Amino acid sequence: MSLKRLALAIGFVSLMAVIAVGCGGGTDTVTVTSGGGGEAAEGNGSEPAADESNSSGKTVKIVASVPPTDHGWLGAISKDAKAEAAKYDDVEFKLLEAADSDSQAQQIQQVIAEKPDALVVLPQDGEALTPAAQQAEAAGIPVVNIDRLFSAPDAATATILGDNYQIGSLAAEYITEQLNCKGKIAEIEGLAGISVTQERTEGFEDQLKKSCPGGGIEVVANQPGDFNPEKGLTVMENILTAQPEIDAVYTHDDDMAQGVVQAIRNSGREDEMFVTGVGGSQAAMEQIAEGGLYRATFLYNPNIAASAVTMARLIALGEGFSELVPPQVPRQIVVPAEAVTKENVAEYEQYAYN
Amino acid sequence: MSYAIALRKRFGALQFQEYALALVVIALFVAGAILKPDTFPTWDNVRNMLTQASIVGVLAVGMTFVIATSGIDLSVGSMVAAAGVFAGTMAEPSGGTFIFIVAAIAFAALLGAVNATAITFGRVVPFIATLAMLSIARGLALIFNDKLPVGLLNLNGGSFGDPSPFSLLWFGTGKIIGIPVSVWIFLGIVIAGWVVLNRTRYGRHVVAVGGNREAARIAGVPVRRVIFSVYVLSGLLAGIATVLLCARLGSASPVSGELYELDAIGAVVIGGTSLAGGRATMVGTFLGVLTFALIFSLMTQLDLSTEIQQVTKGAIVLGAVLLQRPEVRY
Numbered sequence: 001m002s003l004k005r006l007a008l009a010i011g012f013v014s015l016m017a018v019i020a021v022g023c024g025g026g027t028d029t030v031t032v033t034s035g036g037g038g039e040a041a042e043g044n045g046s047e048p049a050a051d052e053s054n055s056s057g058k059t060v061k062i063v064a065s066v067p068p069t070d071h072g073w074l075g076a077i078s079k080d081a082k083a084e085a086a087k088y089d090d091v092e093f094k095l096l097e098a099a100d101s102d103s104q105a106q107q108i109q110q111v112i113a114e115k116p117d118a119l120v121v122l123p124q125d126g127e128a129l130t131p132a133a134q135q136a137e138a139a140g141i142p143v144v145n146i147d148r149l150f151s152a153p154d155a156a157t158a159t160i161l162g163d164n165y166q167i168g169s170l171a172a173e174y175i176t177e178q179l180n181c182k183g184k185i186a187e188i189e190g191l192a193g194i195s196v197t198q199e200r201t202e203g204f205e206d207q208l209k210k211s212c213p214g215g216g217i218e219v220v221a222n223q224p225g226d227f228n229p230e231k232g233l234t235v236m237e238n239i240l241t242a243q244p245e246i247d248a249v250y251t252h253d254d255d256m257a258q259g260v261v262q263a264i265r266n267s268g269r270e271d272e273m274f275v276t277g278v279g280g281s282q283a284a285m286e287q288i289a290e291g292g293l294y295r296a297t298f299l300y301n302p303n304i305a306a307s308a309v310t311m312a313r314l315i316a317l318g319e320g321f322s323e324l325v326p327p328q329v330p331r332q333i334v335v336p337a338e339a340v341t342k343e344n345v346a347e348y349e350q351y352a353y354n
Numbered sequence: 355m356s357y358a359i360a361l362r363k364r365f366g367a368l369q370f371q372e373y374a375l376a377l378v379v380i381a382l383f384v385a386g387a388i389l390k391p392d393t394f395p396t397w398d399n400v401r402n403m404l405t406q407a408s409i410v411g412v413l414a415v416g417m418t419f420v421i422a423t424s425g426i427d428l429s430v431g432s433m434v435a436a437a438g439v440f441a442g443t444m445a446e447p448s449g450g451t452f453i454f455i456v457a458a459i460a461f462a463a464l465l466g467a468v469n470a471t472a473i474t475f476g477r478v479v480p481f482i483a484t485l486a487m488l489s490i491a492r493g494l495a496l497i498f499n500d501k502l503p504v505g506l507l508n509l510n511g512g513s514f515g516d517p518s519p520f521s522l523l524w525f526g527t528g529k530i531i532g533i534p535v536s537v538w539i540f541l542g543i544v545i546a547g548w549v550v551l552n553r554t555r556y557g558r559h560v561v562a563v564g565g566n567r568e569a570a571r572i573a574g575v576p577v578r579r580v581i582f583s584v585y586v587l588s589g590l591l592a593g594i595a596t597v598l599l600c601a602r603l604g605s606a607s608p609v610s611g612e613l614y615e616l617d618a619i620g621a622v623v624i625g626g627t628s629l630a631g632g633r634a635t636m637v638g639t640f641l642g643v644l645t646f647a648l649i650f651s652l653m654t655q656l657d658l659s660t661e662i663q664q665v666t667k668g669a670i671v672l673g674a675v676l677l678q679r680p681e682v683r684y
Contacts, residue, residue: 075502222657233602241393242657262603
């Protein structure tokens with residue numbers, strides 16, 4: 001009997017393995033150790049490995065910890081980080097994914113024991129991961145924080161992030177200008193309860209008041225779509241049913257906006273309104289170039305991950321940016337947001353992510 | 355004689371439960387009609403709610419059979435994602451809608467059969483077997499296309515407008531006599547499920563297995579085969595739900611279907627099917643699915659904030675269950 005069960009258990013495991021390997025094709029390995037310098041990495045606007053770094057002969061070990069990369073923007077974060085690391089001969093790079101805040105904290109604690117030269121962290125939740133980052137700093141491992149801020153100044157040596165508040169205000173500026181301060185707006189937010197969503201909404205609301213001091217713009221619906229196209233679709237369907245008149249839809253994410261666009265098309269109301277996104281995905285850029293329903297997106301470029309790797313490398317080598325006077329990497333870099341519309345989409349398409 | 359009385363009593367209780375939930379559905383609809391008189395009690399909105407209910411609705415029909423045997427299937431949401439991405443990668447380069455549909459249903463049924471094998475032959479409790487599948491299927495969904503969604507617009511000539519009959523997108527956006535195709539499929543499956551559950555020997559076997567497994571075995575019910583079949587059925591219906599979802603989105607995403615299992619289980623249980631097995635009602639499941647769809651639609655139309663929505667949804671679900679006559683006294 002127990003033999004039979006053993007056979008069954010082995011059967012299961014091998015079946016799953018066959019499915020996973022057979023159909024998966026190119027499962028990506030998360031460890032990238034840079035090999036020959038000739039490997040062409042995707043160009044992302046940052047300069048290639050400087051040759052002088054090789055002269056020191058020192059190799060630095062950098063570990064990055066990020067949330068699960070199953071969302072377009074997060075997927076691009078890990079791709080860009082790996083591509084950037086592969087450009088340098090002197091960087092040994094490892095990327096780890098964690099399913100939630102708790103496991104990410106544990107992961108970082110394990111990494112501390114490995115004593116890397118620098119740690120790059122995009123926390124699932126900045127607040128929750130602050131203690132883990134502080135432990136790393138205390139153990140002498142410099143931490144570069146991406147996107148979601150830690151809540152204590154001693155948790156990171158350097159920080160790079162986009163400007164979510166500015167994204168909201170740029171979106172408000174664009175929409176109010178298009179509508180001449182007269183019309184009805186629906187807002188499809190991201191995940192409720194995180195700072196990114198909050199800042200994108202605050203920036204939007206503040207700018208609405210500034211741009212149209214006389215009023216005239218009404219936000220008729222404001223619902224979370226959780227950065228998820230499926231949720232974006234159903235929420236937008238209900239809003240379309242409830243609101244006989246909508247002039248513009250401000251969404252917090254390009255991926256999610258695809259579901260919103262679908263809902264509007266299904267209802268046949270694509271001539272009545274336009275949609276804006278955030279991020280700068282390939283699909284969004286294409287639709288903006290085509291013209292029509294999708295009118296604009298506001299860049300929140302995942303290539304900040306590439307910059308973070310560069311910063312981590314310089315910190316580990318004890319250098320600063322050669323263009324800047326101080327011999328250290330700046331404490332905080334805020335990458336400005338930019339509006340991508342039909343007029344300028346051609347120059348930004350090179351930064352689009354999948 | 356006493357058996358007849360017991361039967362009538364049980365049947366009566368079941369009917370009351372269904373009526374009670376019907377009252378909740380009507381009350382929610384009336385509330386919507388009062389709060390949003392221009393947009394809520396309209397044909398457009400009813401059609402919209404039924405369309406949104408169709409995906410979880412199809413899953414809930416399968417879940418009714420599973421729960422009737424005192425089992426549970428936690429993996430349906432993940433199976434939807436895995437089947438979608440799998441079928442997408444099979445169909446997208448050169449295949450067609452037909453390949454997509456066959457691949458989605460076959461793959462989900464295969465995963466269901468894996469659940470069934472683990473439960474019947476491996477004697478793993480359903481909760482654990484399907485919890486394992488929840489994780490495995492989600493992982494497979496991410497592996498199949500390297501974590502990226504598969505675009506399916508090519509299956510409809512690259513656009514969304516006016517899908518031709520039996521193209522993939524037609525299942526999501528097409529209509530027959532003004533009613534969306536997905537709603538026809540959902541209603542058809544509910545009716546078929548009702549007939550199988552209430553009017554066939556197989557349906558009686560399912561309920562008997564959930565009621566008292568030993569007694570059912572002695573009475574000659576092929577217990578193992580029945581239990582095996584409900585998990586395959588649940589997988590198969592997850593495949594159909596996959597087709598409806600992907601047809602609506604025009605893409606197959608590895609992160610779709612999250613928490614569908616809880617919506618499906620919730621709809622089945624507030625409908626009156628007993629988690630302990632042995633009692634199942636397809637009408638109740640249908641009303642349970644409608645209750646969730648009404649709550650979601652009403653709350654987004656009223657533009658309530660998320661936190662208020664969560665509290666309200668929980669309160670309505672609890673209220674709906676409390677309204678039904680409690681079966682067990684503590």
